Amino acid sequence: MENSETENPKKRKKQDEQEVWKWWEEEKHAEGVKWKTLQHNGPVLAPPYELLPKSVKFYYAGEHMVLSPETEEVAGFYAKMLDHEYVTKTIFNTNFFKDWRKVMTPEEKEVIVDLNKCNFKEIAEYYTAKAEEKKNMTKEEKLVRKDFIIMKDGNLNYCKIITKFDIIINIGHEACVPKPPEGHKWKEVRYDSTVTWLACWVENILGSTKYIMLNPSSKLKGEKDWQKYEVARKLYQHVDRIRNGYMEDWKSKEMRVRQRAVALYFIDKLALRAGNEKEEGESADTVGCCSLRVEHITLHDERDGKEFVVEFDFLGKDSIRYVNSVAVEKRVFKNLKLFMENKQPGDDLFDRLSTTVLNKYLNDLMEGLTAKVFRTFNASRTLQEQLELLTKESMSLPEKMLAYNRANRAVAILCNHQRAIPKTFDKSMQNLKSKIDEKQSQIKEFKKELKEAKKAYKASDAAKDKVVLDRKKKRLAQLEDQLRKLDVQATDKEENKQIALGTSKLNYLDPRITVAWCKKWDVSVEKVYNKTQREKFRWAIEMAGPDFIF
């Protein structure tokens, strides 16, 4: 990576796009060419397929690209107008092929003339297999490989990442300026106490700023975390009023208000994210509540014996799929039908709503209230309610832990926190099951022995037979306890197959609820929080007693 002296790539892309539009504006009015207007997701114009000229000059990134209607590139042309990503790929392929042609032998040049006719499957398979092979290497094999690479290439594998000239540091007014490494200087020394970052620089791919910030265990982050949960707790005092408010708004004369009310209902009921607008083509096509499109929901008047069911299916943050069917109030259902009227699948469901508008409205309802507070609020409330429901005095420690994990899991499901199923899941589950089988037959066998011992003692009434009987009873109790533990373990494992508990634990659950639960049920905090988590939640561990209520 080079020192970032090139222009801002975001701006560059924007300019390129403007160039395309400029070209298109001219092209569609060109003499002798009849263009038809095509409506798609706003004022997008594109020529219908049958009217495309034999060759279209396509201006992009400073070079001409010829699109011929007979090829897939026509689709690419449409895609440019409708879906940026496709064309990015097309351009990549074009550039790649051009560069490849440069290094081809004359014979290859003769044969390889069309990238679309090239089949790379075998090569791809070869490298996938190689990667798998590398992954399956033993520790020793990996070490040997590493030594071999060092021997072959030497230790000269350098990559110039960033120079100190690019870094801005942020320090206290009285603090001495830390000395940059020899031959370097800071880009800027700032004294800004209104922000928390210590250093920042501009990353060279998208031109975004990167920050160095304090650890979650720091006092500063701890206080922020505490504040976050206090805002969420405050919502409890307002939530009934807010809920009554949005229910009332479902009947509003204004479409804008109805949309806001239905969106807020989803955010509250389903813990959906706000869903900011994203730059099209810049990143994956993911959505949240406000950016839902018509194609992301299906309405069922009746489904599985329930009325007014909304079926959600969309990709959320990190392209994690959200699939859920929910029965909603009749008014919500009717409103959704209304919002979807005369719209294409790709159109915005809430076309009169944005996250900025929604958050402004929320802040008027309660100071500090934003869409994401509902997620924190509902997650923490769910944990508290589930813990209350699932924990019983008579439970053993493993059973209490299962109850805790189940409560945590309920939150993770609500927030749609998923993980990839571990590769070894089936195998380790199988191992656990065979352990359970083994333990069961052991117990069965032992019960027989116990029966014999009872018989012997009854017959003899001898002290030594009593000792044997007691010992056997004790052992059986031990075995049964072990079996219970294994059963609990298997249940927990199965239920947790595809669910990630860490995200909610770390970001959504007021740690004081957990600490209070530990204190109330005599479970050590170490059982639920590891060392790092205990450091992060030190404030809560010190603060919360067994009676804390969120």
Next chain:
DNA sequence: GAATAGACTTAGGACAGTGTTA
């Protein structure tokens, strides 16, 4: 009012290190 910048939180995957088991 929309677009953008800036600052911060939230997110799942990778992988090294640790624990468990045969």
Next chain:
DNA sequence: TAACACTGTCCTAAGTCTATTC
């Protein structure tokens, strides 16, 4: 003690939300 499974930590991309600029 080796093999395997699991956990903790790191990484940084992908979000949210507010302030500023156009």
